[in-house]
Amino acid sequence: MLARVLAAGGVSVVFTSVVIAAVVTTVTVANQTNSTAPNAGVGSAPSQEAVSDIPPYMLVLYQRAATACPGLDWSVLAGIGKVETDHGRSTLPGVSSGENFAGAAGPMQFLAPTFDSVTSRHPMPADGASPPSRYNPVDAVYAAAYYLCDSGAPEDVYSAIFTYNHADWYVHEVLDQAAAYRSQTPTGPGDCGRVHGGDRASVVLAFACAQLGQPYVWGGDGPQVNGGWDCSGLTKAAYASIGLTLPRTAAEQYRSGPIISESALRPGDLVFYGTTDNIHHVGLYLGNSKIVNAPTFGIPVRVQDLHYPGDDYFGATSPLTASSAVSGDSAQ
CATH class of the missing domain: 1.10.530.10 (Lysozyme)
Structure with missing residues (x-):
């Protein structure tokens, strides 16, 4: 009316x-x-x-x-x-x-x-x-x-x-x-400047995007803790911003699931790189085949392509669909 x-x-x-x-x-x-x-x-x-x-x-x-x-x-x-x-x-x-x-x-x-x-x-x-x-x-x-x-x-x-x-x-x-x-685009914007809203995926991505430019630090849990982020420290903190506790390392985060196919990726999902025996990297899917992540030594937190020459993409998980997340305390 x-x-x-x-x-x-x-x-x-x-x-x-x-x-x-x-x-x-x-x-x-x-x-x-x-x-x-x-x-x-x-x-x-x-x-x-x-x-x-x-x-x-x-x-x-x-x-x-x-x-x-x-x-x-x-x-x-x-x-x-x-x-x-x-x-x-x-x-x-x-x-x-x-x-x-x-x-x-x-x-x-x-x-x-x-x-x-x-x-x-x-x-x-x-x-x-x-x-x-x-x-x-x-x-x-x-x-x-x-x-x-x-x-x-x-x-x-x-x-x-x-x-x-x-x-x-x-x-x-x-x-x-x-x-x-909110009217949402299923594939996501792929651009930190276009992350808006209060849904849980947007809050997770907004936290990660706010860290752009922060240095990579092995075992890093944030600039206030030890000067920067490593890959799984960033993803763990991003999910903590909505009250979900993830394990600390990339391998543990992958095993905590739930595992999804690449075709099912949604903004806020986690993407992993490595092999079954050595999952060594994790990032946050931003949409439009982009991720936000803390890459490696000498490269700060940034947005990059999901796939790149020579990548060893392994799989993805969607913690937001899980009924609970497992806690962990070891650093990667």
Whole structure:
């Protein structure tokens, strides 16, 4: 239904036209005072599921609010909105009025002290309530964007969402919902500059891409630990950014599976090089036949072709499809 009236802070808002194509959004708004035109935020294009499931006003709002946290994809906010209150459509206590058993309220389920703290530190949009209200969708979604940013997003989306609600199952549910809301190219972009979004694969790749240029160090667990990365140290840390623990060496990571065919590769999967007796290298599949990896001595973390002259490509695994990952502590 394109016409939707929201009574929030005494302002009636009627949305008569919503056209979404990639990140181009047109909205006609009536009866608002002192408001700015809502522009879509930079990020992924909405999937068909997003367009059909998210109320048009909320979809535009998620896109707008994401710009308050540069680099945060709107789909993460939408994932939280879906998990918390079905985008404000839930009839449970504390959504449109009152509080739930924990004291949370509004479409993004803020505790009053947290909401007040966030809104006191950050500029709120003119088309929200005055003073800001947890029940006002504009205030609530912008406050969520600011709160995630204050908590480490977009660099560490997993931890930011965990701060929002201290449960790993919650983080996984939000990230999976965010992935469903994003229109995704199955082969992936093959370009670190085009890695966006809050789904788990994108978070893993964003971590690895943020390490581009860092030196290769044998047994390296990061520049803050021992000056750089080795191949399996990078992949282990990238997956740790979403709460999954991989073994430490390339061979152990391959054996932990699940093993997939090269034709089934998806962004975020692990690719391995070597032989049955000597798996000596691992990288992260970036899509479009590209990987991001810590290659070897004298060559920093970089993006390169999956296949190259003389390569000894061995196989691939998809840890994101595994029910759990095995831990390990020896370095390669």
